Amino acid sequence: MSLKAVELQIALPKTFEAGKIVEQHQQNTINQQLHANERLKRENERKQLTVNDSEGIESLKDEDQRNQQDPQTMQQKDKERKERESTPQHPFKGNFIDFSG
Numbered sequence: 001m002s003l004k005a006v007e008l009q010i011a012l013p014k015t016f017e018a019g020k021i022v023e024q025h026q027q028n029t030i031n032q033q034l035h036a037n038e039r040l041k042r043e044n045e046r047k048q049l050t051v052n053d054s055e056g057i058e059s060l061k062d063e064d065q066r067n068q069q070d071p072q073t074m075q076q077k078d079k080e081r082k083e084r085e086s087t088p089q090h091p092f093k094g095n096f097i098d099f100s101g
Contacts, residue, residue, distance in 0.1 A: 044100070 048100075
C-alpha cells in the first residue's frame, strides 16, 4: 500500500498523537498502581498501630486486675516478673518475630 504525499500529511501527525496518548495512558496506569501501593502500606501501618495500642490496653487491664487482688499475691507476681526480667537473654536468639511480608 502506497501513500501519497497528501495522505502522509494527515497520517504522520495522527501517529504521533496516538503515541502520546498511549504513553500518557501507561503513565496514568503506573501512577495509579503506585498510589494504590502507598495506600495499602499506610493502611497496614494503621492496622499495626491499632494492634499495638490494643496490646497496651490489655496490659492496663492486667494491672487493674492485679491491683484488685490481695497485696500478698501482688507482691509474688512482682517478684516473679522481676526474676524474669533479670534473666539474661541469649545473645543470638531474638524475641521479636516479624510476620510482615
